[in-house]
Amino acid sequence: MGLSNTPSAYGSLAKLLHWLTLLLMMAVIPLGVIAHGLEIGPDTLTRKARLFSLHKTLGLALFFTALIRILWALAQPKPAALHPDRKLEDFLARMVHWLLYSALVIVPLSGWVHHAATEGYAPIWWPFGQSLPFVPIDANVAAISAGLHVIFQRVLMAAILLHVMGALKHHLFDRDDTLRRMLPGRRDIRAPSAGVTEGKNGLFPFLGALVIWALALGIGAQLGVLSRDSQAAQIATLEEVETGWDVQEGTLSLAVSQFGSRVEGSFGDWTAGILFNEEPDAEGRFGSVDVQIAIGSLTLGSVTSQALGADFFNADGFPTARYTADIFANPDGGYLAEGMLTLKGNTIDVPLAFTLAMEGDIARMSGTAQLDRRDFGIGTGYDDESTVGFTVDVGVDLTAKQLR
Ligand code: HEM
Ligand code: HEM
Structure with missing residues (x-):
C-alpha cells in the first residue's frame, strides 16, 4: 500500500491522518464536556484547569493534524465513490465530508481565539505563548468566540454522527468496501465500474455545507449563544458622596x-x-x-x-x-x-x-x-x-x- 491515494483507494498517509483525527477527537470532546461541567470549588479547581489545559493542547494538536490533512488531501486524487449512481447518498456523504473538514479548522480556531481573548486560567501546555496576533484581550471577543466554539462543535458532533452512521450502513447493510478501504493495511480495492475516474468534492455538496453552517449560526444567534453572558451578579447602585x-x-x-x-x-x-x-x-x-x-x-x-x-x-x-x-x-x-x-x-x-x-x-x-x-x-x-x-x-x- 502506497503513501498516496489512487483514484480508487486511500493511501496510508490519508488513512493515518483520518484515524489519528478520530483518536484525538475521542479525547478532546469528552475532555471539553467534562471540564465544562465540573463545578468550581476548592477540591475541583485544579482538576478543572488541568482538564481544560489538556483539552486545549490536544485540540490544537487536532487543528495542526487537520491542516496537514487538508493540504495532503488537496495534493491527492480523491478515491471515487463506490456508488456514484446513488445521487442523494453521494451528495450527503460529500456534504458531510465538507462539514467535517471545515469543522476541523473552525472548531479549534474558535476555541483558540476564545482562549487568547481571555486572561487566566487554564494555559495551553506548550512553549509558544498564550496569545494570538490580532486577538485582543476583550470580553466581547471572548463571548462571541466562546459562542462560536459551541455552535461549531455541535455541528461537528452531528456531522461525525452522520458520517459514522453512513460508514456503518455501507459496511453492515450494503456490505460494500467503503469502510474497508479506509482501514489500515488494505490493498487497493477496485471500484465497481471499470476505468474509474477520480472522485470529486462537488460544488453542490459544498454549497449544502455552507447552508448548514449559515443555519447553525442563525439558530445559535437566535438562542443568544453569541451574546455576552448576562452579568454574573447585580451591580449595586452607589450613593452620592461629598467630593471636591x-x-x-x-x-x-x-x-x-x-x-x-x-x-x-x-x-x-x-x-x-x-x-x-x-x-x-x-x-x-x-x-x-x-x-x-x-x-x-x-x-x-x-x-x-x-x-x-x-x-x-x-x-x-x-x-x-x-x-x-x-x-x-x-x-x-x-x-x-x-x-x-x-x-x-x-x-x-x-x-x-x-x-x-x-x-x-x-x-x-x-x-x-x-x-x-x-x-x-x-x-x-x-x-x-x-x-x-x-x-x-x-x-x-x-x-x-x-x-x-
Ligand atoms: C477540534 C477541536 C475541539 C473540539 C472538538 C472542542 C470541543 C469542545 C467541547 C465539546 C466543549 C464543551 C462545551 C460544552 O459542554 O458546552 C469545549 C469547551 C471549550 N473549549 Fe474546545 N474543542 C476543541 C478545541 C479547542 C481548542 C484548540 C481550544 C483552545 C485553545 C478550546 C477551548 C475551549 C474552551 C475555553 C472551552 C470552554 C468554553 C466555556 O466553558 O465557555 N477548544 N470544546
Ligand atoms: C468511527 C469513526 C469513523 C469511521 C467509521 C469513519 C469512516 C470513514 C470512511 C469509511 C471514509 C471513506 C469514505 C469514502 O470512501 O467515501 C471516511 C472518510 C472521511 N472521514 Fe471518517 N470515519 C470516522 C471518523 C471520522 C472523524 C472523527 C472525522 C473528522 C472529524 C472523519 C472525517 C472524514 C473525512 C473528512 C473523510 C473524507 C476523506 C476524503 O475523501 O478526503 N471521520 N471516513
Whole structure:
C-alpha cells in the first residue's frame, strides 16, 4: 500500500491522518464536556484547569493534524465513490465530508481565539505563548468566540454522527468496501465500474455545507449563544458622596496570581469622594477619600463569575465595598491614605501609597495597595497558593478636576 491515494483507494498517509483525527477527537470532546461541567470549588479547581489545559493542547494538536490533512488531501486524487449512481447518498456523504473538514479548522480556531481573548486560567501546555496576533484581550471577543466554539462543535458532533452512521450502513447493510478501504493495511480495492475516474468534492455538496453552517449560526444567534453572558451578579447602585474633585477618568484594578500566572481585572463601577488641600491641617492631614465600589461590576479574565461567587467576593451577599481614609504625607515620598476597607463584611486597616501630580486644577493620582484575601474571607476554602495567591495587588489610577 502506497503513501498516496489512487483514484480508487486511500493511501496510508490519508488513512493515518483520518484515524489519528478520530483518536484525538475521542479525547478532546469528552475532555471539553467534562471540564465544562465540573463545578468550581476548592477540591475541583485544579482538576478543572488541568482538564481544560489538556483539552486545549490536544485540540490544537487536532487543528495542526487537520491542516496537514487538508493540504495532503488537496495534493491527492480523491478515491471515487463506490456508488456514484446513488445521487442523494453521494451528495450527503460529500456534504458531510465538507462539514467535517471545515469543522476541523473552525472548531479549534474558535476555541483558540476564545482562549487568547481571555486572561487566566487554564494555559495551553506548550512553549509558544498564550496569545494570538490580532486577538485582543476583550470580553466581547471572548463571548462571541466562546459562542462560536459551541455552535461549531455541535455541528461537528452531528456531522461525525452522520458520517459514522453512513460508514456503518455501507459496511453492515450494503456490505460494500467503503469502510474497508479506509482501514489500515488494505490493498487497493477496485471500484465497481471499470476505468474509474477520480472522485470529486462537488460544488453542490459544498454549497449544502455552507447552508448548514449559515443555519447553525442563525439558530445559535437566535438562542443568544453569541451574546455576552448576562452579568454574573447585580451591580449595586452607589450613593452620592461629598467630593471636591470630579473624577474624569480612572481605573480601579486588581491582580492576583492564579496557577502561578498573573490575572488582572478591574471594577467598572465605583465612585470616589475626594477632599484634598495642598497644605496639611494641624494633624498633618491633607484631606480624605471615600471610595465606594460596586463589587458586581468586576471583570477578571475568564474567571469573573467564579470571582463574584459565594466562595470569593460573594457579590450578591455583599454588593458594595467601601474605603474611607485620611491622607497624610508618606515618609517614603508622595502620600499615604490611611484608613479602613470594608469588603465582604470585614473591615480591615489598609494603607494605600500614592503619588499625585497637579497641573492647574487637574490632578493625576496613581496608587497601589496590597491585601491578603484571607483577611476578608475571600476564597477561604482555597487555603494554599497553588490555585489562587493570597496577595491581591490593588491599583488606582485616576485623573480628577478640582470643583470650585
Ligand atoms: C477540534 C477541536 C475541539 C473540539 C472538538 C472542542 C470541543 C469542545 C467541547 C465539546 C466543549 C464543551 C462545551 C460544552 O459542554 O458546552 C469545549 C469547551 C471549550 N473549549 Fe474546545 N474543542 C476543541 C478545541 C479547542 C481548542 C484548540 C481550544 C483552545 C485553545 C478550546 C477551548 C475551549 C474552551 C475555553 C472551552 C470552554 C468554553 C466555556 O466553558 O465557555 N477548544 N470544546
Ligand atoms: C468511527 C469513526 C469513523 C469511521 C467509521 C469513519 C469512516 C470513514 C470512511 C469509511 C471514509 C471513506 C469514505 C469514502 O470512501 O467515501 C471516511 C472518510 C472521511 N472521514 Fe471518517 N470515519 C470516522 C471518523 C471520522 C472523524 C472523527 C472525522 C473528522 C472529524 C472523519 C472525517 C472524514 C473525512 C473528512 C473523510 C473524507 C476523506 C476524503 O475523501 O478526503 N471521520 N471516513
